[in-house]
Amino acid sequence: MNDFTEPRRGGTLDGSVQPPYLYAPYRATVKRAPHRPLMPLPHTLSERTGPVFGHEALHPLDHDLTRNAIVNGEPIGERIIVTGRVLDRSGHPVRHALIEVWQANAAGRYIHKLDQHDAPLDPNFAGTGRVLTDQDGTYRFITIRPGAYPWKNHDNAWRPSHIHFSIFGTDFTQRLVTQMYFPGDPLLALDPIFNSIPDEKGRQRLIAAYAHDVTEPLHALGYRFDIVLGGRSQTPFEE
Numbered sequence: 001m002n003d004f005t006e007p008r009r010g011g012t013l014d015g016s017v018q019p020p021y022l023y024a025p026y027r028a029t030v031k032r033a034p035h036r037p038l039m040p041l042p043h044t045l046s047e048r049t050g051p052v053f054g055h056e057a058l059h060p061l062d063h064d065l066t067r068n069a070i071v072n073g074e075p076i077g078e079r080i081i082v083t084g085r086v087l088d089r090s091g092h093p094v095r096h097a098l099i100e101v102w103q104a105n106a107a108g109r110y111i112h113k114l115d116q117h118d119a120p121l122d123p124n125f126a127g128t129g130r131v132l133t134d135q136d137g138t139y140r141f142i143t144i145r146p147g148a149y150p151w152k153n154h155d156n157a158w159r160p161s162h163i164h165f166s167i168f169g170t171d172f173t174q175r176l177v178t179q180m181y182f183p184g185d186p187l188l189a190l191d192p193i194f195n196s197i198p199d200e201k202g203r204q205r206l207i208a209a210y211a212h213d214v215t216e217p218l219h220a221l222g223y224r225f226d227i228v229l230g231g232r233s234q235t236p237f238e239e
Contacts, residue, residue: 014234015198016198016199017198017199017202017234017236018197018236018237019193019196019197019198019236019238020033020196020198021033021034023192023196025153025154025192025195025196026153026192026193026196027153027154027192028153029196058130058131058132062129062130062131063129063130063131063140063141063142064129064141064142064143065101065103065125065126065127065128065129065141065142065143065144066079066125066142066143066144067142068126068128068129069124069125069126069128070124071123071124072123072124073123073124074124075105075106075122075124075125075144076105076106076107076122076124076125076144077105077106077107077122077125077144077145077147078106078144078145078221079142079143079144079145079219079220079221080142080143080144080145080220080221080222080223081140081141081142081214081215081216081220081221081222081223082140082141082142082143082163082180082208082222082223082224082225083138083139083140083141083211083214083222083223083224083225084138084139084208084224084225084226084227085133085136085137085138085139085226085227086099086133086137086139086167086226086227086229087137087226087227087228087229088228088229088230088231089228089229089230089231089234090231092137093133093135093136093137093138094133094137094229095133095134095135095136095137096132096133097132097133097137097167097168097169098130098131098132098167098168099130099131099132099133099139099165099166099167099168100128100129100130100165100166100168101128101129101130101141101143101163101164101165101166102127102128102129102163102164103127103143103146103162103163103164104127104146104147104149105121105122105125105127105144105146105147106122106125106144106145106146106147107119107120107122107147108146108147108148108149108150109121109147109149110127111126111127117149117150119147119149125144127146129141129143142220143163145161145182145221146161146162146163147161148160148161148185148187153192154192157190158187158190159187159191159193160181160182160185160187160188160191160194161181161182161185161187162179162180162181162182163179163180164177164178164179164238165177165178165179165180165227167227167229176227176229176237177237177238178206178227178235178236178237178238179193179194179206179238180206180207180208180223180225181194181206181207181208182207182208182223183207183208183209183210188203188207193238194206197236199236202234202236203236205228205233205235205236206235206236208223208224208225209223209224209225210222210223211223211224
C-alpha cells in the first residue's frame, strides 16, 4: 500500500490532483492552512508496526447503516447501496483495507453535539459504519441517502449530499479521507470544498455513478464509487 503515502512528496501536496491547503472560498482553510513550508518527519517503528485498529473487531452489521443502530424501527429516507473497489496506481486491488464511513441522516443532520442544524435526528440511524475490502478490493455497504444541510461558510451556504470515507492502510500512518457525492446534485457547483479540487476530472472522480446492476428491486438504489490511491486516476482526498 505504498500508494497511501504517494500523494505527498517530501511533505508537499501534489497540486495537480489534490486540493490546496489554503483555498480562500473554503473559509476554514484560511486559519488552519500552514504558513510555513512543511517538514517531513520520519515515522517511528511503532507507527509502522503497530496494529491497525478495527481489522478484527468488525460487527456483522457494521456494513449496514440501515440496521446497525435500530432502536424502534427503520431509519427514514431513501435506502441506497454503495459499492466500489479500492485500487492502487497500477489498477491492482487493495485487499483488506478498512473503510469507515460517516454521514448526515436523510434530513441533513449528524448525531454530534456541534451540529445544531434545525432538522430532526433519526433515532434509528447513527450514520456510521465500516467494512473491509475483499480479495478483489471490493467493498459494499447499505445506508440512507444523506440530506443536504446548511453551514456558515458563506451566505446561504448548503453542503451537497455526501458521504465521508476514511481508508486505513497497513499502519496508523496510512489513512486517507475523501468524500463521495451524488450525480446531478445542483449544490455541487456552489460548494467550495468540492470546487477546491483544481482539476475537473478530479472533481468528477468524487461523484458516484448510478449502478442499475447494483440496484435491488423494491429495496434500494445502487451507486458505484471506486477509490484509486495513486497515478493519473487518483482520487482527490479531503484535507
